[in-house]
Amino acid sequence: MSKLVFANTHEWAKIEDNVATIGISDHAQHELGDLVFINLPAVGDTLTAGEAFCDVESVKAVSDVMAPISGKVIEVNEELESAPEAINEDAMGAWICKVEVTAVPDDLMDEAAYAEFIK
Amino acid sequence: MKLIFERSRKGVRCATIRPLEVSTYSVEKKYLRKELALPEVAEVDLARHYTELSRNAFGVDSGFYPLGSCTMKYNPKINEELASLPGFSRVHPRQEVDTVQDSLHLMADLSADLMELTGMDGMTLQPCAGAHGEFTGLLLIAAYHESRKDTKRTKILVPDTAHGTNPASAVMAGFEVVNIPSNAEKGVDLDALRAAVGPDTAALMLTNPTTLGLFEKNIEEISKIVHDAGGLLYYDGANLNAIMGVVRPGDMGFDVIHLNLHKTFSTPHGGGGPGSGPVGCKAMLAEFLPKPSIVKDKKGNYEFSCPKNSIGKVSTFYGNFAVMVKAFAYVRTLGSDGIKEAAEHAVLNANYMKAKLEDIYPTENRYCMHEFVVDIQKLKDQTGVSAKDIAKAMIDKGIHPPTMYFPHIPGVIDESLMIEPTETENKETLDEAIAVLRELYDLAFKDAKYLQEAPHNMAISRPDEVAAARKPIVRFEGEY
C-alpha cells in the first residue's frame, strides 16, 4: 500500500512500506519558477522532518527544500543534477531521493487536504 | 558583436617588443606546451573591437546611474591622472622602504583622514573591496574576543535587510549567522535584538543609513544592547555617503567599520572592480589589524610594522594602492567642508526625487537619506508590470536602472526599486528621471506588454538567463 502525503512546506512523500520517495509539489515548482540547479543530498544523509536537506536554485533565488519525513537517504535521482527542469515539467514525477523512513510527522496532508491548503 | 577571437587572423601582429639582445634560451622540452591559442589582431582591429564593446557599455560618464546602494557618483578625472603618475605606478611593492616613503606617507595621511571622518583609532587599507573589508573586520572581532578568552562568542547578528556580503563574510570568518527581523519602521526590531543577544554574541553588523535609505534612529539603544551583552558593533560603510561629515560611525558606537572607496570616495567601479575596502577600528582592536601596518619612526620616516597580535595578511601586498591615490585626491579636493556638503546634497537629491515620485511610487513616509526604496507591488497587482519591467524600460530612456529587488523582506518588500541619485547630479537630470518614471507608471496602465518586453532600443532584448544557467557556456569554444 502506498500513501501520498504533503508537508505544509510544499514537499511530497510517497510512502511505500518503509521507503519514502520525496519531491517538491507542483505548486512549489510554480512558485519557484524555472529551476536551474538542484543541490542534491547524498546517499547516507540523515533527513529530519521539517529541516532543510537540499536546495533548489532559480536564476535569482535559492530555496531550501525541507524534509517532509525523517529517515536515511538510500537513493538519489542523479538525473536532476544535469536536468533540474524535470521538476518544472513534472514535479510529481521528478523525485529527489528515496529514504528509509524512521519517523513520519502526524501533520502531513493527503492530496485533497493539500489542494485545499494551497488555495 | 564579434568576439575578439572571431576577429583573429593567423600571423597578424599588434604590439611588438625590443628584439632579444642575448642568445635565446630554450626551456627543456618536457616543460613546454604544444599549443597556445590567443587572438591575433592588428592594432586597428583591437581599437575597433574595444571601441565597439565600449559603445555597448554604460558608465557614469554616459548618463544617470541611480543605482541604489552603489553610490555611482561622478569619478573625477584628476584622480585618474594622479594615480598614473610614474612616482606611483612604476614603484615596485617590494622596494626598500627608504625608496617608497611617499607611498607610505600618502597611505598614512589617507588613513588619518579616514579615521577622523569615521571616528576610528586604527585603520588598514589592505582589503581590496567592501566584502574583503567585512571579512577583515570580522576577523578583528574574532581575535579580540579570543584574546580575552571569551571563546563562546560564535554568533554574528545580521538584520534581514543586510547586504548579502554580511552573512557570507561572517561565515567565512568562522561565525554562525543569526538573522534579526526588521520592525514596522524597517529598522532593527529592538525586542528581537534583545532576545537574540547573549554571551554567544560576537557582534551585530549594521549599515546606517540602513539598506532602505533610512537613518536608524535607535542606533544609541542598539549600541547599548549589543555592548551590554559583551558584543561589538560592526559598521558596513556602504551607505556612508549620506552622512559623511555629519555624523561619525565611531560616535554612534561602532567599533569596527569598513569603507568603500569606490562608492563614497569617487573612485570608479571599473565594471565591477577594483574597489578598495579600508577597515577602521577602535583602539582596543588596533593590535589585531592586518600586517604590515605603517608607522612613523622618531626621525619622521615611515616604516612597515606588524601589529602586536595581527590577524595576518588578507592580500598579497598593501591593497589596491592606485585606488587609494584616487580617493586621497578626492578627500583633499573636497576637504572637511566639501565632504559634508557632498553628503547633504546626496540627501537633498534623494529627497527631491522621493518628493516628486511618492504620490505614485509608495515609499517610507519620512525623510530618506541618500537613497530611497519604492514599492512597486501595488502597480504590479494593478497592471502586471513588475519592478524589473520598469527598470528595463528605463534603459530605453538612457538611464541606468535603480537596484532591483533589494532589500528583500518576503511579504513586506518584494517588488522594489532602490534609487540613489548621488550628489553629483543636477536638478535637470533628476527632473528628467522623475518625468521618465512618471511616464512609465502611466504607461503601465496603458500598455503593460510594451513594458514587459522592454528594452526595445538596445542591441539585445532580454537575455535568456535560465538557459544560460542550465547549460552554462562560459568560454568561446570555436577555432581561432
Added chain:
Amino acid sequence: MSNYLSITEQEEKEMLEAIGVSKPSDLYADIPISLKNKALKIAPGKSQQQVMEEIEAYAKENVVFDSIMRGAGAYDHYVPSVVRYLSSRSEFLTAYTPYQAEMSQGILQSIFEFQTMICSLTGMEVANASVYDGSSAAAEAAFMCVEKNKKVILVPENVKPEVIETMRTYLSRRGIEIKVLKESEGYIKDGKVDTQMLEKAINENTACVYIEQPNYYGIIEDAEFVCDMAHHKGTKVIMGCNPMTLALLRSPADCGADIAVGDAQPFGLSVSFGGPYLGFMATRVNKDTMRRMPGRIVGQTTDGQGNRCFVLTLQGREQHIRREKAMSNICSNQAHCALVASMYLSAMGKEGLKEVATTCTSLAHYAAQQFTQGKATLKYPNNNDFFHEFITVTPTKAEKIVEKCAKEGVLAGLPIGPNEILWCMTEKVRKSDIDKVAEIMRRA
C-alpha cells in the same frame, strides 16, 4: 573648493521647497543631535590645481628605477600604448558590475573573452571573472577543495610567502589547517618539490596540495609528477601560476592540476606599489566544480530574437543570493584589471606573448650566467630549469649589492636572506643593465 556638485543656488531653493524644508541639514532630523559632528579635523577643500600640485609632490620622493630586476610577485612588463588608451575609455572605467545585461553587453563580452583567454592559458574549462589577487585566489581555491573530513592544505615552502600568509588568514578560522612543508625537512630539493617526500605528507585528511609554477625561487616544478602522485593518493592539486610563463610552459590542466590560480598582473598592469592586481581562478568542469567556484561568471545565451548575448550566470552560487551559504563573500572584483589583461593578451597575441616569455627567460639565463662569474653562485646550481627568476648567493651582504645597483638606477633583486638575492628579468631589462649589474656581482 572643488566639490563636483552641479546644482545652482536657485535650483537648490526650488528643490528644498518641493521637499518642504528650508535647508539641506533639516533632512537629518532623524539623527540624534548629540551624535552630530563637530567640525572635522581634515584640511579644508582645495582647488584642483592645488590638489594636482600637492599630490604630485607626494609622488616625487618615491624612487622610480630605470630598470627593475625584482619580481617576487610583482612583474614589470612592457605595456603597449593601445592597452592604456583603450582601457581608459570611460564606458569601461565608470560602469558598475554588469547586472543589467541589455545595457552592459560590452562589459559582459569583455569578461567572457577574459574567461576564454584564462581557460586557454591554463587549459581549464571554466574561469571566473577575477578575484582580488593571486593570494586570495589561492585561498579561495583551497577552500573549494575542502571536504568534511579533508581539512588540511599542504603547501611547500617554495611558494610566495604572502600566499601562505593569506591562506592562513582566510582559512584558519574555519578549522582548516595550512601545513607548510619545509625545505629544512627535506620537502624541497634543488629548489623544487620532492615528490617522494610530499607523498609521505599526504594522508586521508589532506584536502589539496598547493604548488606554484614556476615556484617562488623561479624554478619550474615537475608538476605532472606532483599531480599524478597526489591524485593517486586521493588528493587534489592547485597550481599557482605566473600566467606569463604559460605562454611557453605546459598548462596546469595538461599537468593534471585540478584548479589553476594566479595573479595576472604581468598582463598589462603596472606594478603600482602592489595593486590593483588581478587574481584569476580556473578549473575543470566535473560534477560540482563549477558551482564551487567563487566570484562572478559570465555565460553565453541568446536574447528573445535569438541573438547571441552574455549575462552574469550561476549567480545562485554568490553571496547576494545564497547569503550565509555562499562559498565566498566576494562581490566587487578586479573587473577593470581583467579588461586590461585581455586587451594586453590581444595586443601581444599568440606570437607576441611567446616572444615576451622567451625574452624573459633568455635574459634571466644570461643574467644568471653573467652574475656568477665571480664569487657569486646560484643557490640551486644543480638546477638550471628556472624561468625568469633565480637566486644568487654572495659573500657580500645582499643589501650592499642592492645599494650599489640603486646607484646605477637598477632595482636589484629582492634580498631573501642575508646573502641571497631573488632576481627577475623581464623584457624591459636591457642587456646593458645586466652587464652593469654583472660588474657589481663580479666584485661581490
